[in-house]
Amino acid sequence: MARGSNYISYFGGKNKASNWIWSQITPEMKKNTKIFTEVFSGAFWVYLNEDFEFVDTIIYNDMNQYLTNFYASVSDTKYAEHLELLSQPGGLLHFDAKFKPTAKLTYDFYYSYFKDLFNKYRQELYYDKIGQQFNIIIPDFDLAVKYGIMLRHAFSGISNDKQCGFSYSASSYIEGKKCPEPKSQMLIRKVRDEKLINKLNKVKAFEILDFEKHIEKYDSKNTLFYADPPYKDTEFQYYRGAEHFGSFGHKRLSSILKNIQGKFILSYYDFDGLDEMYPKDKFRWESKSFTRASTTISNQTLEEKQGHEILIMNF
Numbered sequence: 001m002a003r004g005s006n007y008i009s010y011f012g013g014k015n016k017a018s019n020w021i022w023s024q025i026t027p028e029m030k031k032n033t034k035i036f037t038e039v040f041s042g043a044f045w046v047y048l049n050e051d052f053e054f055v056d057t058i059i060y061n062d063m064n065q066y067l068t069n070f071y072a073s074v075s076d077t078k079y080a081e082h083l084e085l086l087s088q089p090g091g092l093l094h095f096d097a098k099f100k101p102t103a104k105l106t107y108d109f110y111y112s113y114f115k116d117l118f119n120k121y122r123q124e125l126y127y128d129k130i131g132q133q134f135n136i137i138i139p140d141f142d143l144a145v146k147y148g149i150m151l152r153h154a155f156s157g158i159s160n161d162k163q164c165g166f167s168y169s170a171s172s173y174i175e176g177k178k179c180p181e182p183k184s185q186m187l188i189r190k191v192r193d194e195k196l197i198n199k200l201n202k203v204k205a206f207e208i209l210d211f212e213k214h215i216e217k218y219d220s221k222n223t224l225f226y227a228d229p230p231y232k233d234t235e236f237q238y239y240r241g242a243e244h245f246g247s248f249g250h251k252r253l254s255s256i257l258k259n260i261q262g263k264f265i266l267s268y269y270d271f272d273g274l275d276e277m278y279p280k281d282k283f284r285w286e287s288k289s290f291t292r293a294s295t296t297i298s299n300q301t302l303e304e305k306q307g308h309e310i311l312i313m314n315f
Protein backbone atom coordinates (compact mmCIF):
# COMPACT_ATOMS: atom_id res chain seq x y z
CA MET A 1 0.00 0.00 0.00
CA ALA A 2 1.25 3.49 -0.76
CA ARG A 3 2.85 5.03 2.31
CA GLY A 4 1.18 8.08 3.76
CA SER A 5 -2.35 7.01 2.93
CA ASN A 6 -4.74 7.75 5.78
CA TYR A 7 -8.06 9.44 6.46
CA ILE A 8 -6.86 12.17 8.75
CA SER A 9 -3.71 13.90 9.89
CA TYR A 10 -3.14 13.55 13.58
CA PHE A 11 -1.01 15.31 16.16
CA GLY A 12 1.99 13.06 17.01
CA GLY A 13 1.19 10.68 14.11
CA LYS A 14 4.03 8.38 13.07
CA ASN A 15 3.67 8.56 9.31
CA LYS A 16 7.31 9.48 8.75
CA ALA A 17 8.78 7.21 11.43
CA SER A 18 6.66 4.13 10.74
CA ASN A 19 9.21 2.27 8.63
CA TRP A 20 12.00 2.85 11.11
CA ILE A 21 9.76 1.57 13.92
CA TRP A 22 8.69 -1.47 11.89
CA SER A 23 12.29 -2.26 10.88
CA GLN A 24 13.10 -3.01 14.53
CA ILE A 25 11.02 -6.20 14.34
CA THR A 26 13.47 -9.08 13.96
CA PRO A 27 12.89 -12.08 11.61
CA GLU A 28 12.59 -14.28 14.73
CA MET A 29 9.82 -12.05 16.10
CA LYS A 30 8.01 -12.15 12.79
CA LYS A 31 7.83 -15.93 13.17
CA ASN A 32 6.60 -15.80 16.76
CA THR A 33 4.24 -12.82 16.84
CA LYS A 34 0.56 -13.73 16.77
CA ILE A 35 -0.96 -10.49 18.08
CA PHE A 36 0.09 -6.99 17.08
CA THR A 37 -1.51 -4.02 18.75
CA GLU A 38 -0.87 -0.30 18.93
CA VAL A 39 -1.63 0.54 22.55
CA PHE A 40 -2.16 4.23 21.68
CA SER A 41 -3.31 3.76 18.11
CA GLY A 42 -4.25 7.35 17.19
CA ALA A 43 -4.18 7.47 13.38
CA PHE A 44 -2.70 3.94 13.38
CA TRP A 45 0.19 4.94 11.14
CA VAL A 46 2.57 2.08 11.85
CA TYR A 47 0.00 -0.58 11.05
CA LEU A 48 -1.47 1.26 8.05
CA ASN A 49 1.88 2.06 6.44
CA GLU A 50 3.74 -1.17 7.06
CA ASP A 51 3.48 -4.88 6.30
CA PHE A 52 1.93 -6.94 9.09
CA GLU A 53 0.94 -9.96 7.00
CA PHE A 54 2.96 -12.12 9.39
CA VAL A 55 0.49 -11.49 12.24
CA ASP A 56 -2.87 -13.29 12.81
CA THR A 57 -4.54 -10.75 15.07
CA ILE A 58 -4.41 -6.97 14.79
CA ILE A 59 -6.04 -4.81 17.47
CA TYR A 60 -6.71 -1.06 17.45
CA ASN A 61 -6.90 0.72 20.82
CA ASP A 62 -7.30 4.36 21.78
CA MET A 63 -9.03 5.85 24.78
CA ASN A 64 -10.42 8.63 22.61
CA GLN A 65 -13.81 7.10 21.82
CA TYR A 66 -14.40 9.44 18.89
CA LEU A 67 -11.23 8.30 17.21
CA THR A 68 -11.83 4.60 17.83
CA ASN A 69 -15.37 5.01 16.53
CA PHE A 70 -14.00 6.80 13.48
CA TYR A 71 -11.66 3.93 12.53
CA ALA A 72 -14.25 1.27 13.36
CA SER A 73 -16.76 3.08 11.13
CA VAL A 74 -14.47 3.53 8.13
CA SER A 75 -13.59 -0.17 8.31
CA ASP A 76 -17.30 -0.99 7.84
CA THR A 77 -18.26 -1.22 4.15
CA LYS A 78 -21.68 0.32 4.89
CA TYR A 79 -19.97 3.53 5.94
CA ALA A 80 -18.97 4.25 2.31
CA GLU A 81 -22.67 4.06 1.36
CA HIS A 82 -23.49 6.42 4.22
CA LEU A 83 -20.96 8.97 2.92
CA GLU A 84 -22.19 8.47 -0.62
CA LEU A 85 -25.65 9.63 0.48
CA LEU A 86 -24.21 12.62 2.32
CA SER A 87 -22.36 13.70 -0.80
CA GLN A 88 -25.54 13.87 -2.91
CA PRO A 89 -27.13 17.31 -3.59
CA GLY A 90 -28.66 18.55 -0.34
CA GLY A 91 -26.45 16.21 1.72
CA LEU A 92 -24.16 17.37 4.50
CA LEU A 93 -20.98 16.77 2.49
CA HIS A 94 -22.22 17.86 -0.91
CA PHE A 95 -19.72 20.01 -2.78
CA ASP A 96 -20.15 21.48 -6.25
CA ALA A 97 -17.23 23.57 -7.53
CA LYS A 98 -19.67 25.51 -9.73
CA PHE A 99 -22.40 25.99 -7.14
CA LYS A 100 -22.65 29.81 -7.42
CA PRO A 101 -22.31 32.02 -10.52
CA THR A 102 -18.69 32.82 -9.71
CA ALA A 103 -15.88 30.80 -8.14
CA LYS A 104 -15.44 33.50 -5.48
CA LEU A 105 -19.08 33.27 -4.40
CA THR A 106 -18.85 29.46 -4.34
CA TYR A 107 -15.72 29.68 -2.24
CA ASP A 108 -17.28 32.17 0.21
CA PHE A 109 -20.33 29.95 0.54
CA TYR A 110 -18.44 26.70 1.26
CA TYR A 111 -15.85 28.39 3.43
CA SER A 112 -18.47 29.62 5.88
CA TYR A 113 -20.54 26.44 5.54
CA PHE A 114 -17.65 24.15 6.61
CA LYS A 115 -16.35 26.61 9.18
CA ASP A 116 -19.79 26.64 10.82
CA LEU A 117 -19.89 22.83 10.81
CA PHE A 118 -16.38 22.66 12.25
CA ASN A 119 -17.28 25.05 15.10
CA LYS A 120 -20.62 23.35 15.73
CA TYR A 121 -19.07 19.88 16.03
CA ARG A 122 -16.23 21.10 18.23
CA GLN A 123 -18.83 22.56 20.56
CA GLU A 124 -20.95 19.41 20.51
CA LEU A 125 -18.14 16.83 20.73
CA TYR A 126 -15.72 18.64 23.03
CA TYR A 127 -16.95 21.64 24.92
CA ASP A 128 -20.46 20.35 25.69
CA LYS A 129 -18.89 17.13 27.00
CA ILE A 130 -16.46 18.68 29.46
CA GLY A 131 -16.82 16.93 32.81
CA GLN A 132 -19.24 14.35 31.40
CA GLN A 133 -18.86 10.60 31.12
CA PHE A 134 -20.48 9.03 28.08
CA ASN A 135 -20.26 5.86 26.04
CA ILE A 136 -20.46 5.71 22.28
CA ILE A 137 -22.04 2.60 20.82
CA ILE A 138 -19.56 1.67 18.11
CA PRO A 139 -19.97 2.02 15.16
CA ASP A 140 -21.84 5.33 15.16
CA PHE A 141 -21.58 6.56 11.56
CA ASP A 142 -23.01 10.05 12.16
CA LEU A 143 -20.54 10.70 14.91
CA ALA A 144 -17.71 9.42 12.72
CA VAL A 145 -18.72 11.93 10.04
CA LYS A 146 -18.78 14.80 12.54
CA TYR A 147 -15.42 13.82 14.01
CA GLY A 148 -13.95 13.35 10.52
CA ILE A 149 -15.08 16.83 9.45
CA MET A 150 -13.61 18.28 12.61
CA LEU A 151 -10.22 16.59 12.28
CA ARG A 152 -9.90 17.25 8.57
CA HIS A 153 -10.60 20.95 8.95
CA ALA A 154 -8.38 21.47 12.00
CA PHE A 155 -4.83 22.71 11.61
CA SER A 156 -2.31 19.90 12.32
CA GLY A 157 -4.93 17.57 13.76
CA ILE A 158 -5.06 19.39 17.09
CA SER A 159 -8.78 19.62 17.36
CA ASN A 160 -9.19 19.96 21.11
CA ASP A 161 -6.82 22.87 21.50
CA LYS A 162 -8.75 26.11 21.92
CA GLN A 163 -6.21 27.89 19.73
CA CYS A 164 -6.72 25.44 16.91
CA GLY A 165 -7.92 27.18 13.80
CA PHE A 166 -10.12 26.23 10.89
CA SER A 167 -8.46 25.27 7.65
CA TYR A 168 -10.74 25.12 4.61
CA SER A 169 -8.51 23.61 2.00
CA ALA A 170 -4.98 22.44 1.24
CA SER A 171 -4.71 25.23 -1.36
CA SER A 172 -5.97 28.77 -1.06
CA TYR A 173 -8.49 30.42 -3.34
CA ILE A 174 -6.82 32.23 -6.23
CA GLU A 175 -8.70 34.98 -8.04
CA GLY A 176 -10.01 33.71 -11.36
CA LYS A 177 -9.40 30.01 -10.56
CA LYS A 178 -12.05 27.48 -9.64
CA CYS A 179 -13.19 27.07 -6.04
CA PRO A 180 -10.78 24.77 -4.14
CA GLU A 181 -12.17 21.58 -2.70
CA PRO A 182 -12.90 21.58 1.04
CA LYS A 183 -10.68 19.23 3.05
CA SER A 184 -13.62 17.11 4.15
CA GLN A 185 -14.05 15.86 0.54
CA MET A 186 -11.01 13.73 1.20
CA LEU A 187 -13.13 11.63 3.56
CA ILE A 188 -15.37 10.63 0.66
CA ARG A 189 -12.44 9.73 -1.57
CA LYS A 190 -10.57 7.83 1.12
CA VAL A 191 -13.44 5.54 2.06
CA ARG A 192 -13.26 4.26 -1.51
CA ASP A 193 -9.57 3.44 -1.09
CA GLU A 194 -9.70 -0.36 -1.20
CA LYS A 195 -6.19 -0.87 0.07
CA LEU A 196 -6.91 1.10 3.23
CA ILE A 197 -10.21 -0.72 3.74
CA ASN A 198 -8.56 -4.11 3.22
CA LYS A 199 -6.02 -3.30 5.89
CA LEU A 200 -8.67 -2.15 8.33
CA ASN A 201 -10.76 -5.24 7.59
CA LYS A 202 -8.00 -7.32 9.16
CA VAL A 203 -8.42 -5.53 12.48
CA LYS A 204 -10.12 -7.95 14.87
CA ALA A 205 -11.21 -5.42 17.50
CA PHE A 206 -11.46 -1.69 18.02
CA GLU A 207 -10.94 -1.04 21.70
CA ILE A 208 -11.38 2.05 23.88
CA LEU A 209 -9.37 0.83 26.82
CA ASP A 210 -6.99 2.61 29.13
CA PHE A 211 -3.50 1.33 28.24
CA GLU A 212 -3.20 -0.60 31.50
CA LYS A 213 -6.33 -2.68 30.86
CA HIS A 214 -5.45 -3.04 27.20
CA ILE A 215 -1.97 -4.40 27.87
CA GLU A 216 -3.35 -6.75 30.53
CA LYS A 217 -6.02 -8.03 28.13
CA TYR A 218 -3.73 -8.77 25.18
CA ASP A 219 -0.45 -9.67 26.84
CA SER A 220 1.01 -13.08 25.92
CA LYS A 221 4.42 -14.32 24.92
CA ASN A 222 3.33 -13.94 21.28
CA THR A 223 2.15 -10.34 21.53
CA LEU A 224 3.98 -7.35 20.10
CA PHE A 225 2.89 -4.00 21.55
CA TYR A 226 3.72 -0.76 19.83
CA ALA A 227 3.27 2.00 22.41
CA ASP A 228 3.25 5.63 21.33
CA PRO A 229 1.99 7.49 24.39
CA PRO A 230 1.32 11.23 24.48
CA TYR A 231 4.84 12.65 24.74
CA LYS A 232 5.88 14.38 27.92
CA ASP A 233 4.32 17.84 28.17
CA THR A 234 2.10 17.32 25.11
CA GLU A 235 -0.50 15.22 26.97
CA PHE A 236 -2.95 18.15 26.95
CA GLN A 237 -3.02 18.17 23.14
CA TYR A 238 -5.05 14.98 23.06
CA TYR A 239 -8.71 14.59 23.78
CA ARG A 240 -9.17 14.57 27.57
CA GLY A 241 -5.37 14.74 27.86
CA ALA A 242 -4.50 14.44 31.54
CA GLU A 243 -7.85 12.89 32.32
CA HIS A 244 -6.99 9.94 30.06
CA PHE A 245 -3.29 9.71 30.55
CA GLY A 246 -3.08 10.65 34.20
CA SER A 247 -0.49 12.74 35.97
CA PHE A 248 1.62 9.63 36.64
CA GLY A 249 0.95 8.18 33.19
CA HIS A 250 4.58 7.79 32.14
CA LYS A 251 5.55 6.00 35.35
CA ARG A 252 2.42 3.87 35.28
CA LEU A 253 3.20 2.82 31.71
CA SER A 254 6.78 1.95 32.54
CA SER A 255 5.83 -0.20 35.52
CA ILE A 256 3.41 -2.17 33.32
CA LEU A 257 5.64 -2.56 30.27
CA LYS A 258 8.51 -3.81 32.41
CA ASN A 259 6.45 -6.78 33.56
CA ILE A 260 4.81 -8.01 30.38
CA GLN A 261 5.34 -11.44 28.82
CA GLY A 262 5.27 -10.04 25.29
CA LYS A 263 7.53 -7.68 23.39
CA PHE A 264 7.22 -3.92 23.21
CA ILE A 265 8.46 -1.06 21.07
CA LEU A 266 7.96 2.25 22.84
CA SER A 267 8.25 5.71 21.23
CA TYR A 268 9.30 8.89 23.03
CA TYR A 269 11.20 12.12 22.84
CA ASP A 270 13.86 11.96 25.53
CA PHE A 271 13.15 13.71 28.83
CA ASP A 272 14.69 13.87 32.30
CA GLY A 273 14.04 10.62 34.10
CA LEU A 274 13.31 8.48 31.01
CA ASP A 275 16.53 6.49 31.37
CA GLU A 276 15.68 5.82 35.00
CA MET A 277 12.38 4.31 33.96
CA TYR A 278 14.03 2.29 31.17
CA PRO A 279 17.73 1.82 32.06
CA LYS A 280 19.95 1.60 29.00
CA ASP A 281 21.67 -1.56 30.26
CA LYS A 282 18.32 -3.38 30.48
CA PHE A 283 16.47 -2.07 27.42
CA ARG A 284 17.54 -1.45 23.84
CA TRP A 285 17.49 2.23 22.88
CA GLU A 286 17.59 3.60 19.34
CA SER A 287 17.27 7.18 18.21
CA LYS A 288 16.77 9.00 14.93
CA SER A 289 16.06 12.57 13.83
CA PHE A 290 12.95 13.41 11.90
CA THR A 291 11.75 16.74 10.62
CA ARG A 292 8.71 17.66 12.62
CA ALA A 293 5.62 18.78 10.78
CA SER A 294 5.52 22.18 12.40
CA THR A 295 2.55 24.24 11.41
CA THR A 296 2.41 26.71 14.26
CA ILE A 297 5.83 28.33 14.42
CA SER A 298 7.20 29.53 11.12
CA ASN A 299 10.57 31.05 12.03
CA GLN A 300 12.26 28.03 13.61
CA THR A 301 15.72 27.01 12.49
CA LEU A 302 16.09 23.59 10.85
CA GLU A 303 17.64 22.22 14.05
CA GLU A 304 14.57 23.31 16.05
CA LYS A 305 12.34 21.54 13.59
CA GLN A 306 14.22 18.27 14.02
CA GLY A 307 12.66 15.92 16.52
CA HIS A 308 14.89 13.23 18.00
CA GLU A 309 12.66 10.20 18.19
CA ILE A 310 13.64 7.51 20.68
CA LEU A 311 12.63 3.87 20.55
CA ILE A 312 12.94 1.69 23.64
CA MET A 313 12.54 -2.08 23.32
CA ASN A 314 12.59 -5.12 25.55
CA PHE A 315 14.27 -7.34 22.91
Ligand SMILES: C[S@@+](CC[C@H](N)C(=O)[O-])C[C@H]1O[C@@H](n2cnc3c(N)ncnc32)[C@H](O)[C@@H]1O
Nearest residue numbers: 012013014040042043045063064210211228244
Ligand atom coordinates in the same frame (compact mmCIF):
# COMPACT_ATOMS: atom_id res chain seq x y z
C1 LIG B 1 0.97 10.11 20.27
S1 LIG B 1 -0.71 9.73 20.01
C2 LIG B 1 -0.57 8.27 19.07
C3 LIG B 1 -0.26 8.56 17.64
C4 LIG B 1 -0.26 7.34 16.75
N1 LIG B 1 0.89 6.50 17.00
C5 LIG B 1 -0.26 7.75 15.28
O1 LIG B 1 0.64 7.38 14.51
O2 LIG B 1 -1.19 8.47 14.89
C6 LIG B 1 -1.24 9.16 21.59
C7 LIG B 1 -2.67 8.62 21.64
O3 LIG B 1 -2.87 8.09 22.97
C8 LIG B 1 -4.25 8.22 23.31
N2 LIG B 1 -4.36 8.07 24.78
C9 LIG B 1 -4.14 8.99 25.74
N3 LIG B 1 -4.27 8.46 26.97
C10 LIG B 1 -4.56 7.15 26.80
C11 LIG B 1 -4.76 6.05 27.68
N4 LIG B 1 -4.72 6.21 29.02
N5 LIG B 1 -4.98 4.81 27.16
C12 LIG B 1 -5.06 4.64 25.81
N6 LIG B 1 -4.90 5.65 24.93
C13 LIG B 1 -4.62 6.89 25.39
C14 LIG B 1 -4.62 9.58 22.76
O4 LIG B 1 -6.01 9.67 22.54
C15 LIG B 1 -3.78 9.64 21.46
O5 LIG B 1 -4.58 9.28 20.35
